[in-house]
Amino acid sequence: MISKRHCPHTHVTNYFASADPLIAIGSISETADPPSYAWHCYLDDPVGGTAPEMGVAEAALRRAIERRRRASLKLS
Secondary structure (H helix, E strand, C coil): CCEEEEECCCCCEEECCEEEEEEEEEEEEECCCCCCEEEEECCCEEEEEEEECCHHHHHHHHHHHHHHHHHHHHCC
């Protein structure tokens, strides 16, 4: 299960795995020019991208997290 917390000071939304709720496995932040949302997945081989909307960025981040989780299960 993945949870998220939004920081009102930095405007970054961090994503956490229930197995370790203190270390972020991903994040989304709003960029200024042009307005978009930058997402980053920190698992294994870090990856990131941008999206025009928060929902699209969150979907991309969740897919990246799931792909990395599946890959690490195959290696086990």
